[in-house]
Amino acid sequence: MSIFHYLKYFLFHVIGLCALAALAAGGTAIPIGFVVVVATYVIGDALGGDDTSTPRIRYPGILTFQLWLALPLLATIVFASVWSVCQADVLGFGAWITRLTGVDVLAARQTTTPLQHAAGILLTGLMIGMIGTIPGHELTHRTWDKISMLIGRWLLAFSFDTVFSIEHVYGHHRYVSTVEDPATAPRGRNVYFHIVISTIRGNVSAWKIEQKRLRREGRGAVSPFNAVIRGHLMSVLLVATAWMAGGAVAAGYFVLCALAGKALLEIVNYMEHYGIVRDPATPVQPRHSWNTNRRFSSWTMFNLTRHSHHHAQGEVPYQDLKPFPDAPMMISGYLTTIVVAMIPPLWHRLMTPKVMAWDRDHATPAERKLAAAANARSGMAAFEQQGARHGV
Template sequence: MRPDPTHPLPPAAFALASLLPLPLIGLGALQGGAWLWAAFLYMAVLTILLDQLIPMTASPVEATMEKAEFPAADLLLVSVALGQLAALPVAVWAIAGDSGLATGERVLLFFAAGFWFGQVAHPAAHELIHRPKRELFRLGAAVYVSLLFGQHASAHRLVHHRHVASPLDPNTARAGEGFYRFAQRAWRGSFAEGLRAETARRAQVQGSGLHPYTVYLAGSLAALLLALAIAGLPGVLVWVGLAMHAQSQILLSDYVQHYGLTRTRHPDGRLEPVGLRHSWNTAHWFSSAMMLNAPRHSDHHANPSRPFPALRLPDEEEAPRLPWPLPLACAMALMPSLWRRAIRPYLARWRPAPASPQDTAP
């Protein structure tokens, strides 16, 4: 019998699935060869194959589990974040510096590391910026700063969670909107709206220290100076390239996980509260383990402080669910026409009328 997918996965599954690529990437950077192929195939192929070929094996848990503190969960988040902060300069050296890797090996390392930064380090940083402890928040923000995307630490919490599934959220994709147009709008909009929200918040708090955006920009500049010290101008270009690779995956996740979903506006002008029906979810076990339950997105928005191992997968009658693993859905979104055709019948259930003529385009 297939286990109930609403139950959390075993803690060991998260650690194994998310951390295993990191030593493969490290060994690949130092030795090349089979290690790089293993890292690349793990991130690009194995995840999707395991999701499709092996049924979920999560064990039933006590109902009180959702109230647990999950100390091991924070330890895993810290491990992933520190691993990313160490792996990024190593990858830059191996790709742009005098590592002895062949050209093809450098390309493999670029994609393997970039996939891990965007699909594992990002979910870990995302969890950390939701933690109440200042040290954990700062570590999560440091991951985003290293990826030249520090504003995400502000915009995600102060803008996205408040305005999701409404025109006020730059990171909610409209029905019929292609990813590339969305990405430009979301990057600019989240930077501007996050800055506005942080500035407004600081105006209400005395003695709040440096503006967070000053820290984000200074940290990004320091990262690029480190890249310059590691491998000169090629190092800077590779660091920027890896950051853009990771950023594109962050934006793809936002695009897919809220595509076309909208909150109803009441007659008095107020939006309905954020609910389970305002995020797309996936039920695929291995990508959920590797991405620290990021595909259980509805429950995260409904309960932002809930630890990731306790996030629940809503019933298909309660919340939208994609039939594809999240990494595969993100790859499909890179082809706008294919994505619109594929998502249309699933979106129709949650949004009966298309938002624009584009949504009915072949």
């Protein structure tokens, strides 16, 4: 069974290849591909149960290489997606696919409708979030490994979010579940508002962190040494590449895909920490993040699901993260929870009882005071009082 624990993470790449095939095929294959990917996660997590195993990995380098493979995979997916809105057959991609498969993808591209291209933006944004941000997140935590950091930042550049490698590692992990953290959504916040406010505050935070670092080194903030500036230039280079491939239409299309990928990250931030409070004097513990051990999400997302352990020990590689079954649990696996988060009335209906249970089962006395204040601000105080009357 030992080889299985390496092979299972290749499900990540299989999902990416399926999305690539749908984008290259064009037409109805694009929305079908999007629906199939989402449905596969929702059904897979519903039927697959939980994975609470933590196998011993003898060759961790193989698992690191699997992360590195995300960059050529994502670049190919995004290329195919941008190619789908170009007039020219860039790099002869369509002719090559036609010769290889016998499917006339050039003809299919000509008949692809605007609605199908919109589905392409959603599918590509989903892949940028999954194939880009998830490995990028893991790799940019490895600050001691220059290759992993470089690959990770390029993966994040596809969602205009290289600042994630700064703010997340040096800001979010320090301030998680406090009011200082841009990524932690307070109780009652709407997910769509969170996407905007977390993006703005995250960029501001990253700039301040980098500014302090450069000041310690005796360098100016506006200089080639500023990782925020360099990172945004990486994203600009990707936009310019799309422009060269297909002009303004291709560049605009890529920008929409990138923004969709960035929005997905902020939705994930929203659901990973929503409503949890932490006494700033208390070290970050597994109870300060929502967790899930759903098998399919775990295997296809490099154990991103084991978020509670990740926040307790951010330097631990993904394959060594423990499931912490007693940690506060999400609604389900990641895609299912994302879908619920995007329907605010359903989200609040399902999550408010979970947040109240967190106050009861996980909060310290000091955190219960913070929670009571958060409930008063968010309008959840009435629910809190109702639960108290019923002994919940």
